[in-house]
Amino acid sequence: MSEELPKETSTARNIEIFEMTQTENQEIPIAKESDKVGLPPGTLIYVDDDGKDDETLREKGMVRAIQYNESGFTEIRIKNIEEIRSLDQTDKMTWINVSGLWDVNAVQTIGEIFQLNPLVLEDILNMEQRTKTEDYETYLLTILKQMWFDSEAKEIKDNQIGIITFEKTVLTFCEEETPLFGTIVERIKTGGRIRKYGADYLTYGLIDIIVDHYFYINDAFDEWLDDAEKRIIKKTEKADIEEINQMRHELSAFKKEVRPIITIAEKFEKSDSKLVRKQTRILFRDIYDHAVRISDSIETDHEILTGIYDLYTTGISNRLNETMRVLTLISTIFIPLTFIAGVYGMNFRNMPELYWEYGYFACLGLMVIIVIAMVLFFKNKKWI
């Protein structure tokens, strides 16, 4: 479906990382969710429970402005946040992407420029935010998580992304820079359909690409479950139940992010905001489909996991049965034999058998007969 629209000259001014409002040696304040308790509503603090360090955070800061319309495309790396005020926004779409949200002052300045509600900024700066969409009349706020499966740690990793949608402007705030948005930039640069439409279409494109990537996680779970099932069928080590617990935990975490995506898609599809055009609303049905299918797949995975757990526990029981069968077999065969040996080991003076010529051999013969009888009995019981 590649469209052959005329590509204008893209005059990207590549400037360095934007001027930090905090000096380099200053510590970056990272709060835990519970550190914010008691602060007035709308207090801006960078909240993250994942324990990032200052170095990593500082390196990631970057602001980029992209402007386009049907006839052109410009990309600007913003060095000083105040530059945003001077962007000419007539007759074009403007997309401002902020990656790395540790510079709270920068985020606050952007909030002032675009007159955002402090509660919106607070949500955007909270990396533990709930996936949701909210209508603020002049703009829409959407928060969701880019996610991927770390196959080493067997863990889902995420990168929270906040999207503010005006009529002709989109602001995106990423916990850290995401490669996914590069794909969208490329589509805009090469003049795809996206160039013709407004902020709602760009928002759709961004959400779509994030949700599309959930399919990789889906695939990773399928593989993991399949592999675990095979290993459990073969042998059981104590580690398995812990792995089952971990699978359960990661699946739940995934479900918790996917379910609100369904709600987001429905809200956009049925939106009565003038910011979401009718032709864009229909597109969200596609995201709805994706989310429902992934959600269905997670449900299936949960059922498979229950099956694996059953395999594991019945495996334990079966092994106990087997162990006890071995014990019972050996005991039942030898206990009577040992008894007979014990009898003829008694020291009674008057024990006629002991003096028979072939008493010993008769005794051994008796033992063999008992063994054969026992073996036949257990064969019949299907124990051997």
Place this chain on the structure above:
Amino acid sequence: MSEELPKETSTARNIEIFEMTQTENQEIPIAKESDKVGLPPGTLIYVDDDGKDDETLREKGMVRAIQYNESGFTEIRIKNIEEIRSLDQTDKMTWINVSGLWDVNAVQTIGEIFQLNPLVLEDILNMEQRTKTEDYETYLLTILKQMWFDSEAKEIKDNQIGIITFEKTVLTFCEEETPLFGTIVERIKTGGRIRKYGADYLTYGLIDIIVDHYFYINDAFDEWLDDAEKRIIKKTEKADIEEINQMRHELSAFKKEVRPIITIAEKFEKSDSKLVRKQTRILFRDIYDHAVRISDSIETDHEILTGIYDLYTTGISNRLNETMRVLTLISTIFIPLTFIAGVYGMNFRNMPELYWEYGYFACLGLMVIIVIAMVLFFKNKKWI
């Protein structure tokens, strides 16, 4: 209820398979769901996770146009997709059926001819699509799966079918050719009631026959469950829990397809689209009935499966109990006897019993008494 309407001459022009837009040696690109990640919305790629090969796919390509009204019936095999443009559509119903969707260009051309939304085409080309119906105002999109039970592999197999309903035109897109539609063609040919009605009635007929066939799967499950229950009651092998897991899995997969059929039937019954006439809407209640009954039956099967699982696990426990009873019985009887034998096997100088005339026989007698007492004790406990 066969109706004796006058059968007109059916002027079917049997032409060969339509001209492929791709040459024969070209590879057919089959994407997995996750391969589409990152592509612009509406990008047309054939998506299938089932691993079909090129040969099979290429053989299946076929486009057929059927036109009929109360007074006549024509069937045309389309060799070149462009022929569709020249079909005379006045005063008749037109049904175009595409089987084998690998020729993406062909599907795209049809999309252009009928001005379909690229997202609709994308869905039709995705064999992992969710079962659903959507209203696009000038047409309706319905996607569902023909399904059958492969009794060898003990697996549900499916064939995805997309239906586009205009006022007097129906387009169907099948993953592979389906024998079910032949039955409908026959009904049209022999001039049944279907000849009198429009595209909505044909759509009803197609969905009805697909859903009707779910009853076979229903029957297959009943048989499988019944058989598994009987086998488990008789003996338990390690394989059983895996079979229970497989049954669970297939049942879930079936439920996942049947549930959205209920939604589809409801949407058609309560449709406010002008494309669905009132008298057709009432017919969808019948499909609703079918779907609800199959769904109820699946629920019952799940309960039966839980019962089978309980049979299996209590079977394990009962067998352990039985094994331990055998061990305890044998041990408890012989351990005291062996002890007595041990006592009289001791080498103390001064052990009067050893020198009694009938000490040995008294000892044996004592042992017999102990055995009898034990046996009575266990009889009393209902262990033997």
Place this chain on the structure above:
Amino acid sequence: MSEELPKETSTARNIEIFEMTQTENQEIPIAKESDKVGLPPGTLIYVDDDGKDDETLREKGMVRAIQYNESGFTEIRIKNIEEIRSLDQTDKMTWINVSGLWDVNAVQTIGEIFQLNPLVLEDILNMEQRTKTEDYETYLLTILKQMWFDSEAKEIKDNQIGIITFEKTVLTFCEEETPLFGTIVERIKTGGRIRKYGADYLTYGLIDIIVDHYFYINDAFDEWLDDAEKRIIKKTEKADIEEINQMRHELSAFKKEVRPIITIAEKFEKSDSKLVRKQTRILFRDIYDHAVRISDSIETDHEILTGIYDLYTTGISNRLNETMRVLTLISTIFIPLTFIAGVYGMNFRNMPELYWEYGYFACLGLMVIIVIAMVLFFKNKKWI
């Protein structure tokens, strides 16, 4: 509440069984649900999965017309279906009851006389139909099942009944003749309140008596559960888990029929059809009550059943514990004794104890002391 209305002469013309449209030797076609797959909607076939034979079916055929108003009552056995056309329907209620639905042609003729939708006839002829009510504007269709508990087979049996309600006419179609309707006929004959009201009231009366009889099944389950619980507390045989499974299954089957009755009652109570008068709508609250109470009772029964299952499985575990306690007790007491006997059975030349005067008795004494110590130890542990 018996009313003393004047009883008019009831001029019942008792004619023989209606003339069969099929000759006596002809086979009656009985289809399974899945045999209908692929037939056009509205195709009339007698569907039943219960495996009845021709003889039984043929004997059951009977059509009866009852006509009444406040001043009179007439009962006619219809021999020839066409007689129905000539019934005078002015100023009176007409109830036509068809018992035994194998004569598809007869049903079809009735359908033609009363202009019923073929889908309605199809549903009436399907003995596996879902319990439901549907509004066809000029008439209402209600399908439900008369049920009873076969205490021999420990199974719920059913007899499907279809009711068509016009303004002054009621048609009932019974899988086989039901004694319940005799009660209603008697009430009409003896001139109860029912004589004053229309078709909606008769419909209410018919549904009411069917639902009333569900209380017997309720009682049967209470008895069965109670009995099973007592038996399981006393002893456990392998058959129990199978009985638990059977109880689960029958309870589920019962629930599946009772739940839609709640929906039927609600639909009638809130009906906006002109066929259901306001004073009749209020009566359906009573049926609603019945259905809810039976449904509640089934829920309770399910909980009781879970309790029985828990009794059963903890019974198994407790018995294993008991078995192992016996084994451990015997083993723990005798193993050290046997060891001591073994020691003094060794053949070392230099074993001073063997030569002591009372070595043997000292040894026996030691053994007794050990036994006493062990018994005290186990007493303390509450094992004996």
Place this chain on the structure above:
Amino acid sequence: MSEELPKETSTARNIEIFEMTQTENQEIPIAKESDKVGLPPGTLIYVDDDGKDDETLREKGMVRAIQYNESGFTEIRIKNIEEIRSLDQTDKMTWINVSGLWDVNAVQTIGEIFQLNPLVLEDILNMEQRTKTEDYETYLLTILKQMWFDSEAKEIKDNQIGIITFEKTVLTFCEEETPLFGTIVERIKTGGRIRKYGADYLTYGLIDIIVDHYFYINDAFDEWLDDAEKRIIKKTEKADIEEINQMRHELSAFKKEVRPIITIAEKFEKSDSKLVRKQTRILFRDIYDHAVRISDSIETDHEILTGIYDLYTTGISNRLNETMRVLTLISTIFIPLTFIAGVYGMNFRNMPELYWEYGYFACLGLMVIIVIAMVLFFKNKKWI
């Protein structure tokens, strides 16, 4: 909040028990639920599944009329039901309370006097009735159960109460006399707020006091669960699982009565009947609160019960583990020792050790070493 309204003279005419319409020796017909099957709707029969006897029932019969307004209060024991017709009902609230409902004729007469629907009377006479409220336009029917916990039998007992609410008249029908209503009578007598308001307020007061008493049952369950938990932690007897089952059963029975109370409170709060004034509707929120809190508490109790069940079953498993550990310990220590003793009990001619001076003591030493090694091994495994 005691109000000091002027108390008027209460002219209570204490007459004996009302004249029974049935003679003393006549049997009182008590039907079971299933005995009513097949009777016409509205047939009045006293239904009770609890097996009361005639004597108890007959003693309980009593009808009392209370009339009051802001300026006065009168209480009359009705001896003859027909007296009710002659009660002056202008300008006052009338409350007629019937306790003991076995005299069906009396109930029927009251029904005629107040023109009640026969279905209402039927419900009132059915002691197995569902807790509910229904709007009959000129009056409201509310049925609920006074309940208390019989701590001897560990069972919830109930007393069904039907309330009919007109604008200025309340009729109450109690399965047996309830002491709770005495409290309300006292409030009216002492001239509380209740004297100022109408029938809706009295209805509120009656329901409120009944629901208030559910808190006692709540407390009884808390105590029972607490006690059972403690007993199970200490020791397990076979009876426990049966007690757990009984607790489950009683809790379910309680829940089944409390849940519809929530619905009743909501229906009154949101009632559009002109019989329920706005200021009374607000009061039902308080009952709603009570019912929700009791319902929440029942849910908690169910969770606690699950915990108790888990305690019980893991207790069984833990005890088995302990038993097996004792067996394994004893066996593992003595089996090798017994083997050594066995070896030196062999009768081979040429066994050098037997002839060593200190062979016996070396052997004993070896055994001691083995025991020490074993003990250390098990200590390490934390078995001892």
Place this chain on the structure above:
Amino acid sequence: MSEELPKETSTARNIEIFEMTQTENQEIPIAKESDKVGLPPGTLIYVDDDGKDDETLREKGMVRAIQYNESGFTEIRIKNIEEIRSLDQTDKMTWINVSGLWDVNAVQTIGEIFQLNPLVLEDILNMEQRTKTEDYETYLLTILKQMWFDSEAKEIKDNQIGIITFEKTVLTFCEEETPLFGTIVERIKTGGRIRKYGADYLTYGLIDIIVDHYFYINDAFDEWLDDAEKRIIKKTEKADIEEINQMRHELSAFKKEVRPIITIAEKFEKSDSKLVRKQTRILFRDIYDHAVRISDSIETDHEILTGIYDLYTTGISNRLNETMRVLTLISTIFIPLTFIAGVYGMNFRNMPELYWEYGYFACLGLMVIIVIAMVLFFKNKKWI
């Protein structure tokens, strides 16, 4: 987001604790929930099931009035409740906070001053009240619980808070004084945004800070679960199942408080009361977010807890398996050896092996071979 509004002089008159309407020696009546049964609606009694004593309660009594507007702030400790009547309420926000609710007369007087419904006062005085919000047209009632985790007792503790919201007045009633409100007072004193807004905003602020503190409990659970999981993986003591039960119980208690917070937030957000301004309604979305996230987290914790329980029970099973493996190993190796020793301990006259030169050593050799064979067999079975 600190705002630099001009801070006016805060003229706080610090007066002592308000004059108690009950003398110091009088007993404070504390009722249990069930003690109120039977009292007329609206009867004011202090209800608390937690067993506080008089001393503690009496010390806590305190009433404080805070008045502020954009230009000033005053804080008054009320000694005599009647002072409240004389507070000048023109042009300012008034917040009256009552801490310690044992002085029922004081609460009643406040109720009279502000014309509160007796049912509202009754709810405020009931420390077992359900978390909820209700609209009384001229004011709103909100009841919720401040909560914290007592890490010693491993228990959630709570402090019930009732909030009455008029247009420019807020009344708060705290079970005991809460430090959280100090934070809000400080915000008002230092002239934050809160000074500009009305009673709805203050209500929001109070609810927000209470809900914010739930995050601490959330963290405490995370830590507890994590710690318990680690301990269970290492070793299982009998206490564990009881700890799991306690965790379940506390989690449920927490959930029960958090869930209605979601409802409260929704009710405020969608409120049609004129007391809640549009800009305040949006703020409640933030509280909604918090409550949903905490609720999600509780759900996750429940799943983790299920995982811990599975770890625990499979741990028991695995340990049993291990124990039985040790027993079986030792038994299976030594039982045959002991049998052989028994055979050669028999006293038959004619046993050739006994007289072989190296018979003893051959026998020992045979035993060694058997041991090696057994060890290899169990190695192969992965038992050792």
